[in-house]
Amino acid sequence: MTVLQTTARILDDLIGFPTVSSESNIALIDYAAERLDVLGAKLQITRDETGQKANLFATIGPDIDGGVVLSGHTDVVPVEGQDWSADPFKARHRDDRIFGRGACDMKGFIACALTMAPGFAAAKLERPLHLALTYDEEVGCMGAQVMLKALAATGRRPRACIIGEPTEMRVIEGHKGGFEYTTRFHGLEGHSAYTDKGVSAIAYAGRYLAEMNALADDLKARAPADSPFDPPWTTINPGRIEGGTARNVIAPQCLIEWEFRPVNKADADYVRQRLRTLAVEELLPRMQAVHPGADIRTEIVGEIAGLEPMPDSEAVALAQFLTGGNAVETVSFSTEAGLFQELDIPTVVCGPGSIDQAHKPDEFVALEQLQQCLGMIGHLLPRLAGEHAA
Helix, strand or coil: HHHHHHHHHHHHHHHCCCECCCCCHCCCCHHHHHHHCCCCCCEEEEEEECCCCCCEEEECCCCCCEEEEEEEEEEEEECCCCCCCCCCCCEEEECCCEEECCHHHHHHHHHHCCCCCCCHHHHCCCCCEEEEEEECCCCCCHHHHHHHHHHHHHCCCHHHHHCCCCCCCCCCCEECCEEEEEEECCCCEEEEHHHHHCEEEHHHHHHHHHHHHHHHHHHHHHCCCCCHHHHCCEEEEEEEEEECCCEEEECCCCCCCEEECCCCCCHHHHHHHHHHHHHHHHHHHHHHHHHCCCEEEEEEEECCECCCCCCCCHHHHHHHHHCCCCEEEECCCCCHHHHHHHCCCCCCEECCCCCCCCCCCEEEEEEEHHHHHHHHHHHHHHHHHHCCCC
């Protein structure tokens, strides 16, 4: 069996685990842990509070500083409401592509890493290879935060990290942040004929949405002249709204699920402060003048810093060497890379598949992309074995 055939078989297995973010990923983590345990890897598993979600941080080679991390998230987005041509959790092979939920985002990369792991285990590594598999990236990078806290506690510092999100094997040195929230409006129910005696949560949520729309225009004007992103400004998006009970009832509850993707910290602070000021200084006083129990609460789902391009980044130089490419790019989607960078671990994003396929029905990864990824990881082995200058 060829290396690519082994990768395809492992990817088939990984797609078969329905690791939607709302469900447990334990079965997949157990599968990966078993494969790595027989290689003699040192395994560290961290879990969420429920015990139903887990991260796996595996070390092959000496347990010292200076290793390289290959990192991927195990969770996938839901399939409900999407027009799949077949079972999304059963891999299908057609036209040199592998179809299935998570094929490119990002179980293809994980399959490549697991396929190549035995070669690293058999070599005499001078520096370690780390495989990091996380939970709940799609809903706020929850797992990576737990895993990296545990890594920091060990005192070990990897020299570089490659996040295998789908980039068509292009080297990505920077991306925007990802800030996600749920804002809940609590008003006072009543008959719609007497709106002055109630507090419509939907009406006040509408004012909040209007401020978001105004912010969207202002953020375009704030775009840095040298912004490398597309679009070059910070974006803001209300993704979901829910509230009310009937057209003739004053809505007592309403929620908005929203997010924004800042190009820099100044914009992140600007958005949060402006919406906080609106809620506390304008909306709440009006709501509570009618009903003292009225409230507006914003829950933080995730505030993940972007990946800031760094001059002379070891991770960028490493990825360029491994892929044979000289160009580097930026993207607007967010990843776990910023969390690694916050621990002073130089990080880059580079993996098989196209982001254009992510989150869509009949998601796929091309075999040619998997082959390129296998080549990248294969070129890493002599670097860690000391056969090339670090």
